[in-house]
Amino acid sequence: xxxxxxxxxxxxxxxxxxxxxxxxxxxxxxxxxxxxxxxxxxxxxxxxxxxxxxxxxxxxxxxxxxxxxxxxxxxxxxxxxxxxxxxxxxxxxxxxxxxxxxxxxxxxxxxxxx
Amino acid sequence: xxxxxxxxxxxxxxxxxxxxxxxxxxxxxxxxxxxxxxxxxxxxxxxxxxxxxxxxxxxxxxxxxxxxxxxxxxxxxxxxxxxxxxxxxxxxxxxxxxxxxxxxxxxxxxxxxxxxxxx
Numbered sequence: 168x169x170x171x172x173x174x175x176x177x178x179x180x181x182x183x184x185x186x187x188x189x190x191x192x193x194x195x196x197x198x199x200x201x202x203x204x205x206x207x208x209x210x211x212x213x214x215x216x217x218x219x220x221x222x223x224x225x226x227x228x229x230x231x232x233x234x235x236x237x238x239x240x241x242x243x244x245x246x247x248x249x250x251x252x253x254x255x256x257x258x259x260x261x262x263x264x265x266x267x268x269x270x271x272x273x274x275x276x277x278x279x280x281x
Numbered sequence: 282x283x284x285x286x287x288x289x290x291x292x293x294x295x296x297x298x299x300x301x302x303x304x305x306x307x308x309x310x311x312x313x314x315x316x317x318x319x320x321x322x323x324x325x326x327x328x329x330x331x332x333x334x335x336x337x338x339x340x341x342x343x344x345x346x347x348x349x350x351x352x353x354x355x356x357x358x359x360x361x362x363x364x365x366x367x368x369x370x371x372x373x374x375x376x377x378x379x380x381x382x383x384x385x386x387x388x389x390x391x392x393x394x395x396x397x398x399x400x
Contacts, residue, residue, distance in 0.1 A: 201388065210285075210372055210391040256324070260387070267312060267376075267387055268337065271324040 169194045169261060173272035180247055181280055188242040188275045190257035195235045197259045201269070202231050202242050204253040211256065215242075247279045285392035287373050293398045299361040302395045305354055306375030312387055314374040315348055315358050318394070324372075330356065363399045370394045 170193045180186050190200070199218045203211040215231040217224040217240070224231045230243040240257055254276045258269040286305040294300055306313045314329040328338040333350045341348070345364070350356040360367055372394045376387035 203391075208396075210393045211374075213388055213390055216388045267314075267329055267331070268326050269389065273323055 169197075169259060169270045171257060171259060171270050171272040173255075173257060173275050175275060176273065177276040177278075179278045179280060182247060182249060184247050184279075185243070185245050186247055186277075188244070188255050188277070190240040190242070190272055192238050192240075192259050192270075195238045197235065199260060200231075200233055200240050201258045202229075202240075203256045203258065205256060205274070206253045214255075244277075247277075249279050249281055252278050285373055285375050285390055287371075287392040287395050289395060290393065291396045291398075293400065294363055295400050296364055297362045298399075299359065300363045300367075300397060300399075302358040302371050302373075302397070304356045304358070304373030304392060306356070306373070307377075307390055308354065310375035310377045310390075311353075312376045312378065312389075313350060313356050314376075314389060315356070316372040316374065316391075317369045318372060319369045327358070360397075363397075365399045368397055368399050370396050 172191045174189050199216055201216045202214045204214055205211045215224045215226055217231050217233045219235055228245040233240045254274045256271050256274045258271045261268040285307055288303045311332050315327040316324050317327055318324045325340055327340045328348045329336055330350045346360055348358045372391050374389040374391045376389045378387050
């Protein structure tokens with residue numbers, strides 16, 4: 168059974184700092200990994216989907232990397248801003264062919280302070 | 282596109298009452314998912330549909346839960362009778378299956394959720 172872990176559970180950084188969020192998964196036979204952010208009281212916003220054939224995916228100040236062999240993904244946020252404060256979740260699909268059932272990590276709650 | 286739409290946004294009901302949650306997926310998407318989120322258990326997939334057909338309902342906790350998708354633009358999740366332990370945020374998500382370099386993949390897009398409180 169796939170297990171997805173995110174460390175740390177919570178992180179507080181000053182504005183402007185570069186930071187890395189970690190996601191690890193036990194079953195490396197994945198086809199992709201998706202990063203989401205969730206603002207308090209709101210739904211999940213898809214940030215990046217990185218396929219297993221890719222090593223990195225970038226969107227603005229965000230960069231996600233994927234290392235299947237070690238069962239890890241990182242989300243790098245450059246020049247953090249207070250608006251980046253949210254909970255960040257990673258998720259991997261179960262099953263072959265991309266799969267449809269996502270297993271979510273427990274999330275990292277990020278606070279960027281002025 | 283307006284994104285995934287859910288209603289109501291908040292629902293407070295008494296134990297034993299029937300609750301119906303509604304979802305309108307993104308137009309053109311062929312998958313629809315219902316999730317439940319609680320502090321204790323995180324995000325759990327309840328059921329998902331492909332082209333309006335239920336594919337996997339193994340996450341539905343009990344027979345009190347049922348879901349339907351009568352057409353491509355509408356789905357409901359019903360709880361009857363509701364219990365206090367059903368209190369959670371219920372999310373609907375939709376996706377379009379795409380071909381990729383290494384097989385197909387689904388990028389899921391979530392609605393704002395319905396916060397259900399059962400007293």
